[in-house]
Amino acid sequence: MRVIVCENYEEVSKEAAKIVASQLILKPDSVLGLATGSTPVGMYNILAEKNKAGEIDFKDVKSFNLDEYYPMAADHDQSYRYFMNENLFNHINIDIENTHVLNGLAENPEKECDDFEKMIDAAGGIDLQVLGIGQNGHIGFNEPDDFLYANTHLTDLTDNTIQANSRFFDKIEDVPTKALTMGIASILKSKRIIILASGENKRDAVTELIEGEISTKNPATMLKVHKDVIVICDKAAYSK
Numbered sequence: 001m002r003v004i005v006c007e008n009y010e011e012v013s014k015e016a017a018k019i020v021a022s023q024l025i026l027k028p029d030s031v032l033g034l035a036t037g038s039t040p041v042g043m044y045n046i047l048a049e050k051n052k053a054g055e056i057d058f059k060d061v062k063s064f065n066l067d068e069y070y071p072m073a074a075d076h077d078q079s080y081r082y083f084m085n086e087n088l089f090n091h092i093n094i095d096i097e098n099t100h101v102l103n104g105l106a107e108n109p110e111k112e113c114d115d116f117e118k119m120i121d122a123a124g125g126i127d128l129q130v131l132g133i134g135q136n137g138h139i140g141f142n143e144p145d146d147f148l149y150a151n152t153h154l155t156d157l158t159d160n161t162i163q164a165n166s167r168f169f170d171k172i173e174d175v176p177t178k179a180l181t182m183g184i185a186s187i188l189k190s191k192r193i194i195i196l197a198s199g200e201n202k203r204d205a206v207t208e209l210i211e212g213e214i215s216t217k218n219p220a221t222m223l224k225v226h227k228d229v230i231v232i233c234d235k236a237a238y239s240k
């Protein structure tokens with residue numbers, strides 16, 4: 001695992017955008033795995049600027065998002081589909097048909113998850129997966145537990161995650177208690193992974209990720225078995 005420690009959030013965003021941009025330059029039809037949340041927003045803004053400036057092209061890119069709340073309509077302003085459209089897809093030249101976000105209203109969530117895995121495989125697998133990290137060490141919505149799921153699945157969110165995500169909703173009761181998420185193996189199948197972290201509230205999770213033992217109680221530590229993971233964090237998230 002390589003660790004890049006940046007001065008601040010802006011630098012984290014720039015470093016991450018540099019890696020995504022290089023990926024697209026080397027392989028214009030890359031398959032990207034994408035995350036929502038506050039952390040990648042700066043990176044998405046830079047990628048949109050680079051696209052506008054003609055430095056990178058998303059014409060042949062495919063994307064798969066890590067997760068979606070369940071139940072959640074795609075056009076709800078807190079859905080991850082809505083988030084991705086607003087923060088990235090509407091600002092770049094990606095073909096929206098090539099962007100895949102799990103359907104938060106799927107009648108048969110199990111089938112939705114199986115189909116999603118198959119679509120990733122059919123696309124040739126994820127070349128570069130972008131991750132954030134939860135304060136409790138979750139990646140995607142793989143929450144700390146006694147065991148973790150390998151494949152994309154429906155899961156319960158922990159109180160910690162519901163609390164952390166309530167900042168985006170009017171009241172905590174509005175935060176969905178379930179989500180569809182890629183599993184640990186779905187994430188580990190990616191050829192390269194970058195995991196972004198910023199701010200003091202991520203310090204414990206980042207310390208565990210870098211120094212801790214592999215444990216289902218900190219799902220991010222599972223990344224230690226992957227041969228190409230880059231942690232990009234700022235000093236506030238690293239200094240412990």
Ligand code: F6R
Nearest residue numbers: 035036037038039132133134140
């Ligand atoms: C989002 C996701 C989550 C977030 C994590 C950090 O698609 O899968 O694991 O990456 O909750 O969220 P932020 O960046 O808001 O701190």
